[in-house]
Amino acid sequence: MAEPTDTVRHPLPTQCDRCHRSLPLDEARVAQRRQVIDVPARAFDIVEHCTLEVTCSCGQVHVSTFPAGVTDVVQYGPNVKALGVHLSQGQMLPFARTAELLHDLYGLSVSPGTLVAWVGEARIALQVTANQIAGNLRNASLVNADESGLRVAGKLHWLHIAANDTLTWYGVHAKRGMEAIEAHGILPKRIGVLVHDCWAPYWKLDESIHALCNAHLLRELVYVKEITGQAWPDAMTNLLLNANKLCEAARQKQALFSAADVAAFRTLYDAIVNEGEQLNPETVRGARARGPAKQSVAFNLLRRFRLHADAVLLFIANHAVPFTNNLGERAVRMPKVKQKKAGCFRTVIGADNFCVIRSCMDTLRKQGHGMLEVLRSAFNGNPIPLAA
Structure with missing residues (x-):
C-alpha cells in the first residue's frame, strides 16, 4: 500500500454493545486499513510574488527584484503550460478540447490561442535538444527512415522520420524526395546502416549501408x-x-x-x-511498341x-x-493519429512546432522520462539532457 497523504480514523462507539460499559478508547488499535486513491476535484495554486522596498538612512531606496520567469502581473506557471502542451502535442487533443478539459479539471479558463502560444514557447525551449537529436542520428550506426503524407495549410506536405532504439526525429517538408532529405541534413553522407522500405530516393544515399524492411x-x-x-x-x-x-x-x-x-x-x-x-521471365517489348515493356x-x-x-x-x-522497419513506421503513427483527431495543421509553423516537441518527447520517453516531465523541465528552463 502507498504512503497516505491523509488518514481518517473512524470512531468506535463509547459503550459496549453487550454490557453497556464504557470502552477503553485510549487502548484502541488499528484493525484494518483501506485506501482510496483520488485526484483533486478542482484545485490550483496561486503564488503571489512581492518585491520589497526599503530606504537607507542616507536616502538611497533599495527594491528587491522578481525571479527571471516572473514577468507579468498575472501569468501561468510551468506546470499548467506543460500540461496544456502535453494534452495537445502528446495526447493529440484539439486545442479547443484541451482548453475545455483544463477548465473541467482545474477551473482554469485558458483560451485555445493561449495554448497555441504555449506550444510556441515549448518549441523554443526544446529546439536545442531537437538539434542534438538530429546530430546524434547523423552519427548513429543505425537509423530507421520513413515518410508519410501530412496536410499542412490545406496542402499536401510530407512528414519525414529518422529513428532508432533511443532517438526519434520528425521533420516536415513540402517535398517528399531528395530535396527534403537534403534539406533536413540527417541522412545524406551517413556511413551507417539505413533501414527503409525500398523507396527509390533512399537508394541515392550511396554512403549508407542499406537494409530493407x-x-x-x-x-x-x-x-x-x-x-x-x-x-x-x-x-x-x-x-x-x-x-x-x-x-x-x-x-x-x-x-x-x-x-x-x-x-x-x-x-x-x-x-x-x-x-x-x-517461372516469371522478363516481358520483351514488341517491335513497334514504345517505351519499356510492362512487367508482371x-x-x-x-x-x-x-x-x-x-x-x-x-x-x-x-x-x-x-x-x-517497424521503428520508423511506429513513429509515423502518432502524427497520423493527431491528424485524424485534431485535423490538419493550419500553418507550417504549427507543423514545425509539433515536430520539434514530438521529437524531444518521443526521444526522452525512450530514454526513461515521462512526456509531461520533459515539458515541465523545459518550461522551468532546465531541459532534460539526452543520454550519452
Missing part, C-alpha cells in the same frame, strides 16, 4: 502467391521468417552466425530467386530480391540490424 516484402510475397499460385513465394517467406527466428535466438545467446552460415542462407535465397525468375508484379518483386539481396539479408549478417 522485410515486413513489406512478406506482404508482397503473399500477394504474388495469391495471383500466381506459384510455390516460390512460400519458400521465400519461410526462409525469411525462419532466418529471423534463428537470429532472435542468436541475439539472446549473444552469438553470431559464421561466414559459412551466412553463405548457406544466401545460397538458399539465390535458389528461390532463380526458381521464381524461371512477380517479375518486379523478383528483380528487387535480385538487385537488393544484400539489403534484404543484412539482418542475418549483422544482428544489430532489425528484421523490419
